[in-house]
Amino acid sequence: MSANKKTIIVFSGDLDKAMASFIIANGAAAMGNEVSMFFTFWGLNILKKPESIKLKKSFLETLFGWIMPRGAEKLGLSKMNFGGMGAFMMKTIMRKKNVSTLNELIATAREMGVKMIACTMAMDVMGIKEEELIDGLEYGGVISYLGEADEANVNLFI
Amino acid sequence: MSANKKTIIVFSGDLDKAMASFIIANGAAAMGNEVSMFFTFWGLNILKKPESIKLKKSFLETLFGWIMPRGAEKLGLSKMNFGGMGAFMMKTIMRKKNVSTLNELIATAREMGVKMIACTMAMDVMGIKEEELIDGLEYGGVISYLGEADEANVNLFI
Amino acid sequence: MSANKKTIIVFSGDLDKAMASFIIANGAAAMGNEVSMFFTFWGLNILKKPESIKLKKSFLETLFGWIMPRGAEKLGLSKMNFGGMGAFMMKTIMRKKNVSTLNELIATAREMGVKMIACTMAMDVMGIKEEELIDGLEYGGVISYLGEADEANVNLFI
Numbered sequence: 001m002s003a004n005k006k007t008i009i010v011f012s013g014d015l016d017k018a019m020a021s022f023i024i025a026n027g028a029a030a031m032g033n034e035v036s037m038f039f040t041f042w043g044l045n046i047l048k049k050p051e052s053i054k055l056k057k058s059f060l061e062t063l064f065g066w067i068m069p070r071g072a073e074k075l076g077l078s079k080m081n082f083g084g085m086g087a088f089m090m091k092t093i094m095r096k097k098n099v100s101t102l103n104e105l106i107a108t109a110r111e112m113g114v115k116m117i118a119c120t121m122a123m124d125v126m127g128i129k130e131e132e133l134i135d136g137l138e139y140g141g142v143i144s145y146l147g148e149a150d151e152a153n154v155n156l157f158i
Numbered sequence: 159m160s161a162n163k164k165t166i167i168v169f170s171g172d173l174d175k176a177m178a179s180f181i182i183a184n185g186a187a188a189m190g191n192e193v194s195m196f197f198t199f200w201g202l203n204i205l206k207k208p209e210s211i212k213l214k215k216s217f218l219e220t221l222f223g224w225i226m227p228r229g230a231e232k233l234g235l236s237k238m239n240f241g242g243m244g245a246f247m248m249k250t251i252m253r254k255k256n257v258s259t260l261n262e263l264i265a266t267a268r269e270m271g272v273k274m275i276a277c278t279m280a281m282d283v284m285g286i287k288e289e290e291l292i293d294g295l296e297y298g299g300v301i302s303y304l305g306e307a308d309e310a311n312v313n314l315f316i
Numbered sequence: 317m318s319a320n321k322k323t324i325i326v327f328s329g330d331l332d333k334a335m336a337s338f339i340i341a342n343g344a345a346a347m348g349n350e351v352s353m354f355f356t357f358w359g360l361n362i363l364k365k366p367e368s369i370k371l372k373k374s375f376l377e378t379l380f381g382w383i384m385p386r387g388a389e390k391l392g393l394s395k396m397n398f399g400g401m402g403a404f405m406m407k408t409i410m411r412k413k414n415v416s417t418l419n420e421l422i423a424t425a426r427e428m429g430v431k432m433i434a435c436t437m438a439m440d441v442m443g444i445k446e447e448e449l450i451d452g453l454e455y456g457g458v459i460s461y462l463g464e465a466d467e468a469n470v471n472l473f474i
Contacts, residue, residue, distance in 0.1 A: 003466060009314070011178055013237070016357050020327055023437070027458035041174055042237055060251050067238055079329070079358055080383055093376050093441055121181070125251055142185035149312045150161060154465045156325070156473040157314040167472070169336055171395070199332055200395055218409050225396055279339070283409055300343035307470045308319060315472040 005034045005152040009145065012158055013042030013069065014078035015087050015102060021158045022105035028154075029112035036148045037109070038140070040119035044126065045069050046102070047118060047133045061127025068126075071134075072102040110136055117144065163192045163310040167303065170316055171200030171227065172236035173245050173260060179316045180263035186312075187270035194306045195267075196298070198277035202284065203227050204260070205276060205291045219285025226284075229292075230260040268294055275302065321350045321468040325461065328474055329358030329385065330394035331403050331418060337474045338421035344470075345428040352464045353425070354456075356435035360442065361385050362418070363434060363449045377443025384442075387450075388418040426452055433460065 006028045010021045025035045039047055050071040057065065069075050077086040094101065100108065109116065117138045123129070130139070149155045164186045168179045183193045197205055208229040215223065227233050235244040252259065258266065267274065275296045281287070288297070307313045322344045326337045341351045355363055366387040373381065385391050393402040410417065416424070425432065433454045439445070446455070465471045 009178075011175070011316075017327070020325075020357065023458055024462070028462055031459065031462055033462075041178065058254075060247060060254075063247070064251075089376060089379070090441070093380075093443070096374075096376075097440060099437070099441060121257070124255055125248070125257060127251070142181050143189065146182070146186055146189055146191075146312075154462075154471045155312045155314065156471065157316050158327075158473050167336075169333070169474075199336065216412075218405060218412075221405070222409075279415070282413060283406070283415060285409070300339055301347065304340070304344055304347055304349075304470075313470045313472065315474050 003153050004032055005036075005148070006154045007036045007038065007145070007149045007152045007156070009038045009040060009155075009157045010043035010046065011041050012078065013045035013075060015075035015090070016077050016079075017158050018043075018046045018072070018075060019102055019105065022102065022109055024156070025114050026105060026108050026112060029109070029114050034113075034115075035109075036115040036117060036145075036152075038117045038119060038145045040122040041126070042068075044118060044122060044128055044133070045075065046072055046106075047116070047137060048128075049132060049134055050074070053129070053132045055129050055131060057127055064127050072106060075102070106134075119145075161311050162190055163194075163306070164312045165194045165196065165303065165307045165310045165314070167196045167198060167313075167315045168201035168204065169199050170236065171203035171233060173230075173233035173248070174235050174237075175316050176201070176204045176230070176233060177260055177263065180260065180267055182314070183272050184263060184266050184270060187267070187272050192271075192273075193267075194273040194275060194303075194310075196275045196277060196303045198280040199284070200226075202276060202280055202286055202291070203233065204230055204264075205274070205295060206286075207290060207292055208232075211287075211290045213287050213289060215285050222285050230264060233260070264292075277303075319469050320348055321352075321464070322470045323352045323354065323461065323465045323468045323472070325354045325356060325471075325473045326359035326362065327357050328394065329361035329391060331391035331406065332393050332395075333474050334359075334362045334388070334391060335418055335421065338418065338425055340472070341430050342421060342424050342428060345425070345430050350429075350431075351425075352431040352433060352461075352468075354433050354435060354461045356438040357442070358384075360434060360438055360444055360449070361391065362388055362422075363432070363453065364444075365448060365450055366390070369445075369448045371445050371447060373443050380443055388422060391418070422450075435461075 048071040364387040
């Protein structure tokens with residue numbers, strides 16, 4: 001176990017929880033920690049490229065693709081989203097207060113060497129292909145998560 | 159503290175979060191960890207027997223029993239459930255991809271010796287009796303959780 | 317790292333999750349732990365004074381203030397809230413069973429010396445001022461959280 005390693009499982013695909021995840025990850029990286037983020041289930045939506053990628057998918061995979069948000073710009077809030085109004089309000093306020101957007105937080109995480117790992121099992125279930133996700137990711141499953149968590153002193157599930 | 163003990167508080171009763179909890183627990187057990195799962199609040203719904211058990215309950219306890227899902231087969235998704243359609247879709251996909259169902263994951267956890275502890279305080283508040291829950295559980299409260307968490311090196315709240 | 321320090325990030329502002337947070341925090345404090353709770357995003361609603369405080373706010377801050385619950389008595393459940401009916405039912409049951417209310421749990425936490433820290437960045441984004449929050453809080457950001465988490469052996473995100 002190391003006092004300067006942290007892991008975060010990002011299960012949620014809500015804008016507010018995604019921002020919290022990256023704020024913690026980037027803060028930890030800035031303090032000299034090695035940080036690993038594992039994106040699974042709805043959390044994978046955060047990592048989607050904004051553009052539509054043409055891929056051969058089964059009917060159910062296509063349906064899942066339709067109803068799920070494509071990328072950091074399209075996420076809603078976990079509470080009080082009101083069909084997107086809540087997320088829009090929060091983004092407007094953040095812009096006014098010069099708080100980083102989620103895309104900026106993701107870019108900073110990348111620059112600071114935060115490891116972002118997409119869960120391959122959840123990708124399979126949700127029919128998400130590597131081509132649909134942003135670049136610079138690693139791919140792994142629960143065993144690689146547990147290996148990293150064993151070496152870390154703070155492990156969060158968000 | 160031991161590098162091969164893990165605890166998970168399963169607060170959520172959503173199908174997706176329940177599956178994530180058991181996938182992590184079973185993975186950790188497969189790697190030789192001692193794993194304790196504490197089921198509290200909505201998480202208790204995961205442990206309910208599917209059949210209706212006749213018990214003397216107060217009016218409010220009966221009402222709570224009606225509106226809450228009975229067991230692993232009846233849970234919904236935390237997002238995009240659409241009155242059960244989302245959960246049905248996800249289960250259909252998982253069957254096609256030969257991913258274990260929640261009931262299979264629970265059975266595996268049991269075989270691997272994952273300790274499943276039902277929170278007695280939450281049971282009392284929600285009017286859930288031991289007879290309504292599946293066999294092989296232990297019963298305890300926050301103090302027994304904290305005792306186990308002190309010995310573990312990964313502690314998650316899901 | 318110390319075996320008798322715990323931290324909890326309270327991100328959620330739901331009654332059930334708030335209660336779980338304080339039950340764990342108070343249990344840990346009773347066992348002799350030093351406990352730090354970090355309230356951020358919706359979790360800040362738990363700490364609001366029940367009375368309306370007149371303050372100069374921007375239009376969006378005022379709007380945010382309107383739609384968010386004011387204090388521990390006004391929170392809803394994360395599931396089955398049915399416009400407040402669920403929270404009312406749960407509070408009624410708890411009163412009958414002599415389980416502490418959230419306000420009592422907060423008072424106990426205070427008496428036991430649980431440190432409650434309000435996240436200044438989230439306060440800024442949501443337009444929440446110190447005058448609106450209950451007394452006896454500390455104020456800090458992600459860096460102070462990470463400093464405390466590094467010293468603790470159990471770190472939860474709720």
